[in-house]
Amino acid sequence: MPALIEASCINCDMCVPECPNDAISRGDKHYEVDPARCTECIGFYDKPTCIAVCPIDCIELIA
Ligand code: SF4
Numbered sequence: 804m805p806a807l808i809e810a811s812c813i814n815c816d817m818c819v820p821e822c823p824n825d826a827i828s829r830g831d832k833h834y835e836v837d838p839a840r841c842t843e844c845i846g847f848y849d850k851p852t853c854i855a856v857c858p859i860d861c862i863e864l865i866a
């Protein structure tokens with residue numbers, strides 16, 4: 804279940820330095836998660852840290 808950044812992302816850059824797998828980068832319109840790199844932060848944090856730091860709650864885990 805990788806993280807997915809929704810279109811409402813305001814490109815604030817808060818999540819990028821927090822990702823332990825360098826899975827987040829700036830996309831054409833908003834930040835994006837590379838699903839091949841996202842591990843839900845397992846082994847690093849108890850919960851997905853990008854979701855924890857996003858100020859507008861625009862990241863979710865997808866099935
Ligand atoms: S859940 Fe963790 S590994 Fe996945 S994109 Fe967010 S910070 Fe990176």
Ligand code: SF4
Pocket residue numbers: 808811812813814815816817818819834856857858859860861862
């Ligand atoms: S923290 Fe949230 S609003 Fe900011 S760049 Fe990341 S996904 Fe977008």
